[in-house]
Amino acid sequence: MGRWTKVEKGGADNFGKGQVSIQHNLNDSGFFTDDALADLIDRYPREFYMLNTMTKVGEEKVWRSGDKGDLSGKEIIKAIHDGQVWMCLRRFDVVAPEYHKLIDDSFEELEEGNPNLKTFKRESSLLISSPTARVFYHTDIPFICLWHLRGKKRVWLYDAENKTHLPDETLEGVILRETEEEVAYDAEWDKNAQSVLLEPGQALSWELNAPHRVDNVEGLNVSITTEFFTPEAQRKYGVYYTNGYMRRYMGMQPKSTNIDGLGAYAKCAAALGIKKLGLLKGKERKMMCSFTMDKNDLTKIVDIPANEQWEIKQA
Numbered sequence: 001m002g003r004w005t006k007v008e009k010g011g012a013d014n015f016g017k018g019q020v021s022i023q024h025n026l027n028d029s030g031f032f033t034d035d036a037l038a039d040l041i042d043r044y045p046r047e048f049y050m051l052n053t054m055t056k057v058g059e060e061k062v063w064r065s066g067d068k069g070d071l072s073g074k075e076i077i078k079a080i081h082d083g084q085v086w087m088c089l090r091r092f093d094v095v096a097p098e099y100h101k102l103i104d105d106s107f108e109e110l111e112e113g114n115p116n117l118k119t120f121k122r123e124s125s126l127l128i129s130s131p132t133a134r135v136f137y138h139t140d141i142p143f144i145c146l147w148h149l150r151g152k153k154r155v156w157l158y159d160a161e162n163k164t165h166l167p168d169e170t171l172e173g174v175i176l177r178e179t180e181e182e183v184a185y186d187a188e189w190d191k192n193a194q195s196v197l198l199e200p201g202q203a204l205s206w207e208l209n210a211p212h213r214v215d216n217v218e219g220l221n222v223s224i225t226t227e228f229f230t231p232e233a234q235r236k237y238g239v240y241y242t243n244g245y246m247r248r249y250m251g252m253q254p255k256s257t258n259i260d261g262l263g264a265y266a267k268c269a270a271a272l273g274i275k276k277l278g279l280l281k282g283k284e285r286k287m288m289c290s291f292t293m294d295k296n297d298l299t300k301i302v303d304i305p306a307n308e309q310w311e312i313k314q315a
């Protein structure tokens, strides 16, 4: 085992391609105790955290964004422990360099173990969530490595290549940031899904854009999610970005999702051009603040009426 990591299942060669399980020692850092987390929350600027609540199993799926108001880090931890809340502390690279370095060192180890692996644009966030919190079926744009630290959660993984589970047009919408990364889901698909129970000291990575959902199983859950790209992932992004633009704004029906060859490189160049020119500005989704918390009752979600909600700006 390296200082922080050991690839378990799937093989080091498969990291940045398919599903891989990794053992890790990140808890040895002491960065994830209640006290350390409370301190970290206290120093997080508004533009780098997200606070969410969601409906329970069996209820219609609703995901809401909120604000921690005047709660201290300690109170937030208690509110998460006792309630139905999910907090995401983003951009370690800007706010928490020591956490950023911990994950960077872990990635360096994984890359040392696999000379063909080249990852970049690594961005880590800390996820702290309630014992019964869940994350609905969605897909992420980059690769993900989920480093699990506390509590237990079950990750459901669906086939990235199945166009019924994830139609091209849907993935394009996610990549163009038109939607909240949430996509249509049918519980029937669970029959063909894989489910992995994550315990502290385990990490999991999976195929690029594979749809997934997460059910917390036990205890206050703490994980780090690291987004990363490989050269292939970046080409796929470029191809879907341009396909999405062609479908929506040029009345075309792009069929090829091939990420190799000249066509793919042309689409990647086009994607950069579209972004540079700001052609899609203003079409990206907005996150509205629909609740805050109550210092006197930490399990309470305080609703903000629709006409008083404000946009949560993220940097």
Ligand SMILES: [Fe+2]
Residues within 6 Å of the ligand: 138, 139, 140, 144, 212
């Ligand atoms: Fe995800």
